[in-house]
Amino acid sequence: MRNTDIPAIRTLPLFKEMADGSFAELVRGAYVQTFPQNMELILEGDPCDFLHIVVDGSVELLANWGGRETTMTILREGATFILAAAIRDAPNLMSARTLERTRVIMLPAEDVRQVFEIDHAFARAVVMELAYCYRGVIKSVKGLKLRTSIERLANYLLKWQKKTGGNATFTLTIEKRRLASVLGMTPENLSRAIKSLRPYGVSIDGQVVEISKPDDLKRLAKPTPLIDDPRS
Amino acid sequence: MRNTDIPAIRTLPLFKEMADGSFAELVRGAYVQTFPQNMELILEGDPCDFLHIVVDGSVELLANWGGRETTMTILREGATFILAAAIRDAPNLMSARTLERTRVIMLPAEDVRQVFEIDHAFARAVVMELAYCYRGVIKSVKGLKLRTSIERLANYLLKWQKKTGGNATFTLTIEKRRLASVLGMTPENLSRAIKSLRPYGVSIDGQVVEISKPDDLKRLAKPTPLIDDPRS
């Protein structure tokens, strides 16, 4: 493991509060690797050997069934994944694939469980992280079951606008077909959904989005922190 | 709190391994209450004051948005709920409502967080429970995004058959309209879905289900532990 990566992950919420000794033990067996685009990091159903952390780049979590495939979420810098499987020593429920050249830290799941036993601050952080992830998935179920695809798109745009600073114009960092999959629709339908948001002041050219009538859009989207705010 | 309830919850995975002293502290401030049918126990968006445990009966977790409502899951004896919110001291993402006369234990969330700090065995159990719940919700997202409603129904029936002992004939313990909501469809559509499973050997009369051609049904349902097995 390169020395330059260690301080970077030390500041992540999951590791910030833990004892130096525990952190050292955790890091001792860690791997860091830079993967090319479209690399399968994890296969659904395989046993979980490592807790993964995205240092740089982005990773898609996806699931397959009966010949179909869906994107569960997209992870960026600082995100951890496969924590629940690592803790429970259970098979992965999702596959993971790099979306671009991506740098990943891999901590042996065995070590994670070990350190979890002896370091209370780490255990506390793991609980917080898991509870956070759990609530995130609950929110996405609510979105899927309570909203139409157009409403999901509208809320996605508003959320992303807020995340990028709140300007009327901003840029998506996701391919449209992947966005469609995240939102639970086909690429064709996403195109149509985008068009149908035009009366609400939305125009999308390539990756560039402009929201000219935010109030109209919000009236349609009806965003609520209980679905759309990642924190809280 | 009645003395008879204490040993009952002591044997739950969440409390089984913790120290006697911690358990006593947790239980000291606990309430036990029996609620009538259709009682709102928790309202979505409210702050989370208690960790709840179902002692007897059943509870529906549901969510609302834009005038719509959906059942997220149904909890029975031994299940805990609102653990993530209690741990994070965050607002409830779901409402809870009794489906019948139900006995519930309520542990002040403050106490849970307190004991969590001092008792490592409890912290470990909380992590295991949270990871378990997280994986459960992931499975349900996979079902929603990858399967049609007929496939979800077919898998629900197979899962329930296994849970009740595996006989060709078994009984559902859920109203059809609620089952429809759990599966993410309307009651009308559930009726039609049931009819469309007839060629696969499914007949449902009231709450009584008979699966006469299990292999045909499985060929349609394509169950997988990565979606349909609550453990693993």
Next chain:
DNA sequence: AGGGGTGATTGACATATATCAATCCAGGGC
């Protein structure tokens, strides 16, 4: 036994979403 109420079912229809095929468009390699 009769009535009232609630949930289940059915049919007709509307809407949402997926599928398939064709085309468009932009970026990369040569």
Next chain:
DNA sequence: GCCCTGGATTGATATATGTCAATCACCCCT
């Protein structure tokens, strides 16, 4: 500059699912 490729878009159509209204079946109550 030009071809090639993959993603995006569009149109036509099929399928899945929701909505509304009517009816049915059952249970409970008296």
